[in-house]
Structure formats: C-alpha cells, structure tokens
Amino acid sequence: MSLTFVRDPQVTPELHEELARLWYDVSRAGGSVGFVASVTEEEVRAATERQLGRVTSGEYRMLGAYDAEAGGRLVGTTFLRLHTDFKMRHWSMVLGVMIDPALQGGGHGLRLMRETIDMARDAGLEALRLEVRGGMGLEGFYGRLGFKEVGRVPGGLRLSADDYRDDILMWLALD
Numbered sequence: 001m002s003l004t005f006v007r008d009p010q011v012t013p014e015l016h017e018e019l020a021r022l023w024y025d026v027s028r029a030g031g032s033v034g035f036v037a038s039v040t041e042e043e044v045r046a047a048t049e050r051q052l053g054r055v056t057s058g059e060y061r062m063l064g065a066y067d068a069e070a071g072g073r074l075v076g077t078t079f080l081r082l083h084t085d086f087k088m089r090h091w092s093m094v095l096g097v098m099i100d101p102a103l104q105g106g107g108h109g110l111r112l113m114r115e116t117i118d119m120a121r122d123a124g125l126e127a128l129r130l131e132v133r134g135g136m137g138l139e140g141f142y143g144r145l146g147f148k149e150v151g152r153v154p155g156g157l158r159l160s161a162d163d164y165r166d167d168i169l170m171w172l173a174l175d
C-alpha cells in the first residue's frame with residue numbers, strides 16, 4: 001500500500017476532524033506527539049484547533065499523508081514551524097510526526113519524513129531540527145534519515161510525577 005502526500009492541504013472542517021482523530025489515536029497508542037496515552041478527545045481537539053490555526057496563519061506548514069485505498073483517509077502528518085526571527089529563518093522545527101498506529105512499522109514513517117525533507121529543501125531551508133522524547137528509541141528512526149543528536153537535556157520532559165525523560169535535540173543539515 002502506498003500513501004499519497006499533499007503539501008499544505010486545504011484547512012477544511014474535514015481536515016479538523018481527520019487530524020483530531022489521527023492525533024488522538026496516535027496519542028492513545030503511546031506516541032510521543034505532545035501528549036501521554038491518557039489524553040482526552042477534548043484536549044486533542046483543542047490542540048488541533050491551535051495547530052490548524054497556525055497552518056492557516058502561515059506560521060506552520062503541513063504535510064499530509066493519505067491512504068487512497070481507504071477512501072483518502074488522513075493517516076500521517078508532519079508540520080514545519082517557520083521562523084519570523086531573521087536569525088533562524090534558514091531552518092525549521094519539525095513537529096507532529098505521526099503515522100496511524102495501524103500502519104506503523106511498514107516504512108511509511110521513513111517515506112513521510114523523506115517527503116518532509118524534500119518539502120523543506122524546496123522551501124529553501126538549510127536545516128531541520130527535532131525535539132525527541134527519550135526512552136522511545138526514536139533517535140534510531142531519525143538517525144536513519146541522517147539526523148544527528150546535537151543536544152540532550154536530562155530529565156527535561158516530565159510525563160507524570162515519576163516519569164522523567166530526556167529532551168533530545170536532533171539536527172539535519174540539508175546540503
């Protein structure tokens with residue numbers, strides 16, 4: 001099964017619904033996309049409103065991955081946060097990297113990230129940055145794409161009263 005990628009999809013009520021569903025499913029399955037697995041639908045809906053508001057305002061760009069065989073369902077996303085500060089306009093933070101739990105482990109995540117890298121290159125960006133939650137093995141995933149760990153804040157993320165994770169900073173130069 002191959003996915004179709006769409007840069008900057010139109011922000012419609014349907015996209016709001018689809019992103020909220022995807023983000024909720026990924027979070028409930030334990031994904032590290034801003035929440036922990038006990039997140040509620042209301043919290044994800046509120047975050048979806050904020051996220052797509054930033055897409056509409058031009059603060060973020062979005063890449064959507066769609067499963068044509070499942071009626072064009074949204075099954076993956078990434079977002080690029082664009083800087084207004086002139087000192088940082090040459091790079092972008094990658095956020096919201098997720099693939100539908102039912103499709104994870106099939107190589108779609110790597111393809112999604114390669115498309116994101118192409119989108120960044122086409123936008124003239126020189127580098128990408130990521131903040132990765134420690135203890136998930138995600139450094140290996142991003143390492144496959146050439147990202148390098150360039151910093152780590154020990155215990156910089158607190159997921160619950162006794163669950164502290166490193167905040168790992170990764171960087172990819174787009175040369």
Ligand SMILES: CC(C)(COP(=O)(O)OP(=O)(O)OC[C@H]1O[C@@H](n2cnc3c(N)ncnc32)[C@H](O)[C@@H]1OP(=O)(O)O)[C@@H](O)C(=O)NCCC(=O)NCCS
Pocket residue numbers: 026030031032033096097098099100103104105106107108109110111131132133136137138140141144
């Ligand atoms: C992270 C994510 C996008 C990867 O997508 P995916 O489709 O599952 O990954 P792929 O099948 O393309 O994986 C490619 C390789 O990376 C590895 N990999 C993927 N996710 C991994 C993880 N969480 N930990 C360690 N390795 C991982 C795979 O084992 C695979 O390596 P292999 O070919 O040697 O077996 C997806 O698992 C996901 O949405 N996770 C939940 C949300 C999340 O945590 N996002 C990261 C935010 S920083």
